[in-house]
Amino acid sequence: MIIADGIVAKHFLHRISETFISTNEYTIITLDRSILPEKQPSNFVTYQFDPTSYIKLSKILKRDFDDVFIVMKNRVDAEGTYHNIRRSNRVIRITFFNRWDIEFSGGNLFGDEYLIDINANELIASRLYDFLPNVPVVAQNVGLGQGEIMEVLVPFGSAYVYRHIGTIIQNQWRIVALYRGSQLLLPKPSLMIKPNDVLLLVGKPTVLESVFRAIKQELGQFPAPFGENIYFYIDMLHEEEGCILNCIAQVQYLQKRIKGRKLVIRVSNPTDAELLGKIKALDSEKVECIVDYRNRKVRHVITEDVERYNIGLVVCGRDIFAEKRYKEIFFSLRKPVLQFSETSLIHLKKLVLILSDEKSMEAISATVFDVASQLGLDIELFNYEPDGEFEKRRFLLNHYENLSNIFSKSLHVHQENRNPIRELSHKGPFLQVVPFTGKILQNRFFSYFSTDVEKLYFKLSDNPQLFVPVDME
Structure with missing residues (x-):
């Protein structure tokens, strides 16, 4: 049943008549027949009387209706019609067109759980807002x-x-x-x-x-869209105190540069009470320290933490990442992993990227520029082609040059026909960004005989390395 009056009701009825739905039947009550469509569908039944009359309305309500729509131009008439319906039926669903900003009561208009309130002013304001520039x-x-x-x-x-x-x-x-x-x-x-x-x-x-x-080109979003917060994992059985303290200093610096992010510090195997006290002293509004005293399985601990805290970046020391089991856990998370080293992140001036598989390089490109922007690093790109055919990656190079213009970041491209890893091992310090693919999990012994720059990532692990996932399925 539709109780209709006014220009909005007129447009509503015309919209219904134009989009004929054979499974619906409509009973329309109005005082003004001029608002009815000229050509009424066969599923329209119309009545002309004042719906504020309880006696007349109650007779129609004896039929079995699923829904009632009240679309009227006068507030007193709309409220009166609503109360008439509720006198006859307490549970029928009513959709109420509210153009007067009638306030809610008891969690719903009139405290009625079977009432749907359509606030016209909010709808119009929301629609106008959608047309503002740079608004989702x-x-x-x-x-x-x-x-x-x-x-x-x-x-x-x-x-x-x-x-x-x-x-x-x-x-x-x-x-x-x-x-x-x-x-x-x-x-x-x-x-x-x-x-x-x-x-x-x-x-x-x-x-x-x-x-x-x-x-929309806004920098400063990393670690989004991977997540929101930073997760620093410490295992006291596998890391020395000096290494842990060095990593803490770096992760604190990182949190300051990546503004507004929460830092979650997870400590496993707490064997050093004094060091643990120093770590727990970092607890604050933006830093949460959690300790695993129950010696649970590492995979469960890390996976639960990452999901619970909406982690977008995992941070660890080099000794942790060097272990195959940790690499496998981190790879399964599909989150970026930043491996700290003795070379501090604090003093870096450049970010290094060695081009490899085009799909992987394209996938991590936005992250590369966002990280470089937030940490204030220049970008050096190494295009390694043993046969000297550097134009093979022209499309990829154009993509990075386009991004450098968008983000106003310095980009220096090196064309290399010799594997640049040996040269780079003497050109630190820098932050290296590496696609986090299955190649990273392969045994180091066999990687020594490879010319694949991704498999040889560990030869540059004296520098901080950021591993960015590319295989999300």
């Missing part, structure tokens, strides 16, 4: 309506432009559709994003907010 458009009437469905226009200078969807890490969010002009394109790994494309995203609202800012 979220679905209001689809799903939960909490921002888990978002539409984003990709600007020309975005870090996402000319990237393949398959190279974009989608953790707790997904690109579910792409609109190019008037054409709908379903996403597949080989589909390339172009300027002015519109992406339809689905995921956690907080994650989508970070993704939106990343697409």
Whole structure:
């Protein structure tokens, strides 16, 4: 049943008549027949009387209705009609068009749990807000309506432009559709994003907010979209006190540079009470220290912590990352891992990247520039081609040069036909960024005989190394 009066009701009824749904039957009550569509569908039954009359309305309500819509222009008439309906039926669902900002009572309008309040002013304000520049458009009437469905226009200078969807890490969010002009394109790994494309995203609202800012070129989002907080893992059985203290100083510096992030410190095998006291003294509003006294399985501890605290970056010392079991655990998390070394992160001036697989390099490109920007590092790119055919990676180099212009970051490209790892081992200090692929897990002994720069990452482990995941499925 639809109780209709006024211009909004007129548009509502015309919209219903234009989108005929054969399974619905409509009973329409109005005093003004001029608001009815000229051509009424066969499933329309109309009555003309004053719905504020309880006697007349109660007779119609004897029929079996699933829903009642009250769409009226006068507040007194709308409220009177509502109370008439409730006198006859206490549990029928009523959708109430509220254009007067009637305040809620008892958690709902009139304290009625079977009432759906449609606040016209909020809807209009929300729709106007969607047209502001640089504002994410979220679905209001689809799903939960909490921002888990978002539409984003990709600007020309975005870090996402000319990237393949398959190279974009989608953790707790997904690109579910792409609109190019008037054409709908379903996403597949080989589909390339172009300027002015519109992406339809689905995921956690907080994650989508970070993704939106990343697409709109806002730096300072890392470790988003992997997560929000920093996780520092310490194992006192496998690390010396000096190494732990050095890592603590570096992670404190890192937290200051990556502003607004919470630092979670997990201590396993607490064997040194004095050192543990120093670590626990760091507890504050933005630092939480948790100790495992029960000697639980390492994989369970780390996995639970990462999920519970919405971790976006895992940090550890070099001795921890050197162990195969830890590498396997970290790889399974699909989170970036920063390995500290004796060379302190605090004094670095440059970030080094050795180009390898194009898909991996494209996938980590936005992270490279975001990290370099937050830590104030220049970027040096090594294009290693043993046969000297450097143009093989021209598309990838263009992608990085485009990002350097977008983010206004210095980018120096080295063309190398000799493996640059030996040369770089004497050119520290620097932060090396490495794609976190299955190659990192391979046995070091066999890697010594390889020319693959990813497998030989450990030869540069005297410097801090950031391993960025690329395989998200």
